[in-house]
Amino acid sequence: MKENCIFLSRAGLLVAASLSMGITACHQQPSASASSGSSQASEEPVRYVAASEQAVEDQLDLSAKVQADPAKSYRVFAPASGRLLGIQVKPGDIVNRGETLATIDSADAAAAQSDMAKAEIEAERAQRAADREKVLFDHGAIAEKDYIDTKAAADSAQAELARSRRRLEVLGMTPGAKTDRIPLLSPSRGIVLTVSAAPGEFSKSLDNSDPLLTIADLSTVWILGDVFEKDIAKVQPGTKVTVTVDAFPGKQWDGRIESVSGALDPVTRTLKVRVALPNAGEKLKPEMFAAIHVDLGNHKAIVVPSTAVIHEGQSTVVYVEVNGKPEQRNVTTGRAVDGKVEITAGLEAGQQVAVNGAELLTGGASQP
DSSP, X not given: OOOEEEEEEHHXXXXXXXXGGGEEETTOOOOHHHHHHOTTOOEEEEEEEEOEEEEEEEEEXXXXXXXXXXXXXXXXXXXXXXXXXXXXXXXXXXXXXXXXXXXXXXXXXXXXXXXXXXXXXHHHHHHHHHHHHHHHHHTTSSOHHHHHHHHHHHHHHXXXXXXXXXXXXXXXXXXXXXXXXXXXXXXXXXEEEEEOOOTTOEEOOSTTOOOSEEEEOOSEEEEEEEEEGGGGGGOOTTOEEEEEETTSTTOEEEEEEEEEXXXXXXXXXXXXXXXXXXXXXGOOOTTOEEEEEXXXXXXXEEEEEGGGOEEETTEEEEEEEETTEEEEEEOXXXXXXXXXXXXXXXXXXXXXXXXXXXXXXXXXXXXX
């Protein structure tokens, strides 16, 4: 690509009444006024390249967050009222199914063991009575109704025994254990996300209580993004996407949109889209900022190097070479990718734009 250049005198810029007073032609000696201004004045080359028409990738970028899969998230409640004796885990710990998370001192523990012992005795007594009545009925010694009543009582006692045994299982206790302490067990393998209680606190049972801990299996995570109403037609379940996460610059994950919510948020006017990603090493954590990128194909556009684009207040400008001199042009920009910026208005293909030293033309205005 052909490049042209001019030299820009810093000293000339400081005292010039107009832009042209600080610019001389390439290879031309600095003007006398510029030379006399300062013996230390340095000259900066301004280099031009031609704006070119290229194929630019159309992409829809959606703001998103990492979330745990609700089907693999667990809110752990106290199974009985009591005082927390200790919490054995902290946020970030990896736990296995059945691992003790906390210990509760509860009067319900002794009551459950007592109920279990009574249920065992009653079930055994009722079963013996039913067996005896069966023998008598078979020999015609009692009426069928008497045997049926005795058998029903035995069945009821067995049901009560099963209920008592299940109660102990819910409490995480072993039948026959003589203790008032209830271990709070992990329902699944996962990572401890939150711990909302401290040793010494009194915890209520399941009714009207808050979870003591939350645990999530992060082997697979959801990426939940927001798509604006005007872009809804561009996303459908099954659409291929790439995902980036702010915490891991330069890395991307490939996936597909699994679902699009059925109703707009009335405040933001957006729909939720969901992408499920395998999370090797469980590096992706809930609430991390992410982005979902939807490839929409390509289109032709005018592009220039990002160093050519200058931001001046509310305006975005480039400097175009006109008759050997730089001339400011207001432009509208599109996407910026790989050191290039799409120009959607204000510039034509082939026009020469300043790309090196252009900031000196504006007195140091910011670049993108």
